Amino acid sequence: MKALERIVAEKLLKIKAVKLQPGNPFTWASGWKSPIYCDNRKTLSYPALRTFLKIELARTIVENFGEVEAVAGVATGAIAQGALVADLLGLPFVYIRSTPKNHGLENLIEGELRPGSKVVVVEDLVSTGGSSLKAVEAVRNFGCTVIGMVAIYTHGFPVAEEQFQAANVRLITLSNYDAVIEEALKTEYITPTEEAILQEWRKDPAHWNPQD
Numbered sequence: 001m002k003a004l005e006r007i008v009a010e011k012l013l014k015i016k017a018v019k020l021q022p023g024n025p026f027t028w029a030s031g032w033k034s035p036i037y038c039d040n041r042k043t044l045s046y047p048a049l050r051t052f053l054k055i056e057l058a059r060t061i062v063e064n065f066g067e068v069e070a071v072a073g074v075a076t077g078a079i080a081q082g083a084l085v086a087d088l089l090g091l092p093f094v095y096i097r098s099t100p101k102n103h104g105l106e107n108l109i110e111g112e113l114r115p116g117s118k119v120v121v122v123e124d125l126v127s128t129g130g131s132s133l134k135a136v137e138a139v140r141n142f143g144c145t146v147i148g149m150v151a152i153y154t155h156g157f158p159v160a161e162e163q164f165q166a167a168n169v170r171l172i173t174l175s176n177y178d179a180v181i182e183e184a185l186k187t188e189y190i191t192p193t194e195e196a197i198l199q200e201w202r203k204d205p206a207h208w209n210p211q212d
Helices: 003-016 042-045 047-064 078-088 130-141 157-168 176-185 192-203
Strands: 016-020 036-038 071-076 093-096 119-125 146-152 170-174
Touching: 003 016, 003 042, 003 047, 003 146, 003 170, 003 176, 016 176, 042 047, 042 078, 042 119, 042 146, 047 078, 047 146, 047 170, 071 078, 071 130, 078 093, 078 119, 093 130, 119 130, 130 146, 130 157, 170 176, 176 192
Parallel strands: 071 093, 071 119, 119 146, 146 170
Antiparallel strands: 016 036
């Protein structure tokens, strides 16, 4: 049986939640040029896959963060995923905004979180790690302990790994960039030449130039 990361990579590629276009790069919101685009919100539209990911994320939490007392999803991509996981585990759920609401209670954390709780943060995608760790900081500032983070997928950027280590956050993902590339090669989604481009991009994504 294939390792879980390869199985998840295969499923993400199949529904085009992950797209690879080395010859026609995407432009991210950050302005970066990228040969890959990941939109895990698409997984919510496929009931069997949605259930599979919910079960695997919940299993990952139970096996690695058994003392969890609450689940927090990062807005907006992981709100649904986090709520599904919290429901399966029978735990309280909150979600964390990227910025405080500009009216009413001006909440950054939506829902009811008990100070002192041991929290696992759920993400759909980890890129540079900036928004994910901002959510961790919000939970910590609220007086809770973040015992870990789980996510569907990570690009595995060195800068993200360094930031998570510096923030003392253990991150576990169901799949990753290496597994996606391996699966894409095996199924001839990409050629060896395209694989070389994809590997070169990850070394320095902020300065990658597809024209080079």
